Amino acid sequence: MSTPVPTALAVLEALPDQGFHAVAAVIDGDAEPLVLYRDGQQVRAWLNVCPHAGRALDWAPGQFLKSRDGHLVCAVHGASFETVNGECVAGPCRGDTLRAVPLRIADGKVYLAG
Template structure:
């Protein structure tokens, strides 16, 4: 498998909410800021903890996972908001090369084969991606 660094021009955003509460019902990113087939990294508070989320746009749908590889618990991006995508269209963990399909986040190759990324529910409405 060959990796194409920079193939995806990732986006990184951060939300600042007074009180530090969960951001359910708050927009994470404007949909127009996430190109079809691209990744973005956003920060959000989930269950009281600050988390890095990986977003992936597939047409009008957006999928989200925690930005953590199930193999060793490290971030998936090689630099904040910069992700590797194989020529086959798989997300590749920058640390150990685990490859994930982008429908359900399942690892299809590498050290955590058969495991999956932890999904985070999001919805698209009013031109933005929202934490569900």
């Protein structure tokens, strides 16, 4: 039996720097919506689920709100999340964090780590 070849979530250069991008990935056997955030040559990912009410963070599929100070803003209740560690810094779930998804970058493409 051969080992499956990992599928890239995105091409690094296709992601907007300092911007958000929606993708889907299979995690622990379940299809999950993710938010990718590119910061130069680094990409972070979180489940696209607000810890406050369990709703998606985007206001329309793949369309995310960004505050003036660069935070990811939940379109439903306005919670603001830091882009370094996903911590909620303002709004109804202050102190909670988004569920991080580990990534790796290889050959200019973004993959799930592991």
